[in-house]
Amino acid sequence: MISDDLLPRETPVQLIDEHGTAVSDPRYAPPSTERLVEAYRALVQGRRVNDQCSALVRQGRLAVYPSSHGQEACQVAAALALGDDDWLFPTYRDSVAVIARSVDPAQSLVLLRGDWHSGYDPKEFHVAPQATPLATQLLHAVGFAHAATLRGEPTVVLAMCGDGATSEGDFHEAMNFAAVFHVPVVFFVQNNEFAISVPLSRQTAAPSLAHKAIGYGMPGERVDGNDVAALLAVLDTAVERARSGGGPSLVEAHTYRMQAHTNADDDTRYRAREAVQAWVERDPLTRMQAHLRGAGAIDDEAEAVFAAEAEQVATALREAMNAEPELDPEDLFRFVYAERTPQLESQWRMLRDELDRAAMAGTTAGATSPGATEGAR
Amino acid sequence: MTMLETRKSETAHPARPAPSGPPAPEASVLTMAGAINRALADELAADDSVLVFGEDVGALGGVFRVTDGLTARFGESRCFDTPLAESGIVGTAIGMAMNGMRPVVEMQFDAFAYPAFEQVVSHAAKMSNRTRGAVHLPMVIRIPFGGGIGGVEHHCDSSEAYYVHTPGLTVVCPATPQDAYTLLRAAIHHPDPVVFLEPKKLYWSKAPVDTTAPVDAAEIGRARVVREGTDATIVTYGASVGVALDAAAVAETEGRSIQVVDVRTLTPCDDATIFEAVRATGRAVVVAEAPGFASVASELAARIGEHCFTHLEAPVRRVTGFDTPFAPPKLERHYLPDVDRVLDAVDSLHWED
Structure with missing residues (x-):
């Protein structure tokens, strides 16, 4: 018998619409205002990091930067949904999530600067190296969680990938292993509609990526990927489910890659400017700003503090990237x-x-x- | 994938040991499959972080019965079947090793390990380097490999060159039950990922195995002279060691004294032992089943040529499989290096000069 519980909704979960207005949901309660303020603060930093990194590429200080501009709500929510002992398995586009997990921004960019293949100690931050091949890290996440389960530890693992990666065999194998062994993993797919130039319609004919979950016997959920409140509510639920022995689940966030794949890509060859422009209206920062201002949770002073903090991070990043580290050929x-x-x-x-x-x-x-x-x- | 190999019948090999029995006496006679089973059991008993998993390794005990009785003795959480997906097996083993476990995974056959190739080459091999040594992956990937069993397509590949060509992997290949036991225990203790190639033709070969010696990490990376000789050196590994020893025995009747070196560990290669042996005889033949082009045999021959040139009386010869896909069962005997082919190569080593 097929359980309806495993199927995602027809429309993604949304708790705050693009104008900043709260939307009530029958299942998911909105996160506390304090949590949303914390998330907004991280969004401001994340946006600043993205834009600083893109500038560093233009200045020749970074070899390449796959920006998550426009996807910051997913980045921030993934990091905030986890506890200190939980682990994150990110991809190359998830630097903002890695930084939101307390990794020093300069350390997180070592790969993209070309100094080494990864710049931080995964065990110190509970963050796996950012994966460049697609979907391979999902299996590592499953094995990692399986080991924790065998030792009776309460670790939850959140594994990130994009829509393109869902076409890879390892995505399937990871979902299947996770479900069969009932391990505490949350698969978090950022569906940003493009895998470099190839649109989602060429990746799948499924009703949604979240619908794939039922094929493995795990629940799938769709969420507005530019609504950090909905993302936190849905990911909190998935993490809690995993921690309490409920097994893995799949969360698909509907978002959009606002910039080209990397600086080496020319997205004017495969998508119209109007399509990109339409997503500006749904920006994750402006809607959270409008919401929190409307609720009286932030004012000019708080915004100035957040902006100054973000500027500090950007300055530290610039200084670190402008320094010339001594690399040891040995x-x-x-x-x-x-x-x-x-x-x-x-x-x-x-x-x-x-x-x-x-x-x-x-x-x-x-x-x-x-x-x-x-x-x- | 269908498992179509013609495994030798159990009744023909009644001496296979019961793994859950009392400790064996010091040098019990074991098959290579039994020796591997014993090594797995001893490691599972010694270290709670050791796990065994793969396809059919649980209730069935593996298609070659190498994991026979392990689930019954150690429980489903220590030795278990997985979904039928090799990338999944190796990929999750990597995650387990990242999180403090020492997984020992089984690929059912050489050619069925290819779906795991990306995980082996891009992650198992590179995680330590990627993380500047912060994350080591103590894991073993066991792969039954090679021909000589009359197996159909996809059951007889010699895939060692793919792994040996990948920096970060340690590649081990035993040729005796004793080495299978000794090297597997050392591999499980090894801090880096080990590809453990088991010559399936030798699974049912029998010999006394001492299981009491302490685990010696230095066994990995150590070649061994398995037959002394003064006229020429055969450098070989895996199932070809037996062929080389047979050839040496025949050569002796013809008045030639052939030394045989079992390489044992393909990466890292024990250059010192191999070079010393070849320099002493001045002639070398490298024997391996794999296709010869860009192979482990090629690398061994090249190394010997580079480092022993002034001691050599003749160019280093290679006796390998042909550069064709592995032969169907009825043509296998034409494909595999055999005693005659090895002796022909020995004969060509410029004896007349």
Whole structure:
């Protein structure tokens, strides 16, 4: 027998509409005003981080930045829905969520700056490395949660992916393993309507991505991805369900990628400006601002404080990205294995000799150009 | 996927040990499958964080019975069946290893491990490097591999080159029941992911196995001279070790003294042992089942050539599978390196000079 409980609604859950007006919902109570103020504060920071990072790309300080501009409500809600001992498994577009989990912004951007493949200690922040391949991290999240369950620990894992990733085999395998082993994972899909250039209609013929959940025997829910109140209410419920032994669930947030995939992408080739413009009206920040102002929860002074905090984060980010860290070439060999193999040791000696010769040539010839290095041979 | 291999019947191998019985005496005679079973059981008993999972590893005990009795003895939470999805098996094992477990997962057959390839290559192999050593993945991926069992398509691949070519993986391949036991226990203790290749042709080979020696981490990365000889060195691994030893025995009757080196660990390669052996004889043949082009055999031959050149009387020869997909069962004997092919290669090592 098919349980209707597993099916998502026809329309996404919404608690605050795009004008900032509260909407009542038969199932989900709105989060407290304090929580919404906290979320708004994080939204302001998230937007500032997104825009700062895009600027850093233009200035050549970041190699690339996949922006979550317009998706900040999803980013913030994912981070705030989890407790300190819970784990987040993010993707490359989820830097704002990673930062909202207290990772230093500069550390979260190490990958995109090109200094290393990941810049923070996952165990310190309970945040897995940001996954670049699609959907592979969902399986890691399931295994991580399974291990916690076997040890009787109350950890909940929230695993993020986009609409494109739902077409990958690992998405299916992760959902299936999670449901079969009844592990405490919340799958959180940010449906931003595009996988680089390919629209959602080319990813699925399902009524919605949340409808996929019933095929695995877990509940699916759809939520307005630009309504941080609805996101918090729905994700809180999913996290609580997972923590209390109710098993995994799938949450699909309907949102929109307001900018190109990355700076290397040209989105004018595949979508109309009017389509993008239509989503400006649904911006997650303006509606929360209107709501909280209408409720008297924030005023000019609070807004100024939030803006100043966000500016501080942006300044720290700029300073960190403008610094030139000393990268150690030996790091190439340090972490491949717990113990360096004889072959890697010998390869490091070779590189070290090259570097020594280059340095020597630079010192004696007073130059550090490649030509000087060649000359020294 | 359908499991179509022609596994040898249980009645033909009555000596397979009962895993839940009393501790075996010091050197009980075990099959390689039994030795692996014993290693898994001993690790499950010694360390609560060790988990065994995969397809059919529970009630059935694995299609080769390698996990026979483990669920009954250790419970469903320690040894369990998963959905039929190899990427899921390896991907969730990675998550478990991130969270303090030591998963030992079984891929049912070499070619059925390919759906897990991305998880193995992009994540298992790279997580430590990605996180600057903050996250190590102590996990073992067991893969029955190679031919010689009359298996149909997808059941006989020698897939080691894919794994050996991936930095971050440790790749181990035992050739005896003792090594299967010793190396698997060392692999489970290893801090990094280990691809543990089990030559399925040898699952029912029998030999005394000492299960009492303490686990020695240094066994991984250690090659071994398994037959002394003075005229030429055969460097090999897995099921081909037996072929090399047979060839050496025949060569002895022809007046040639052949040394055999079992590489045992493909990554990291024990260059020192291999080079010392080859330098002593001055002639080398590398034997492996996999297609020879861009193979482990090629790498071994290249390394020997680079590092032992001045000691060599002849170019290093390779005896490998053909560069074709693995043969159907009725043509298998033409595909696999055999004693004659190895001896022909030995004969070609410029003896006349």
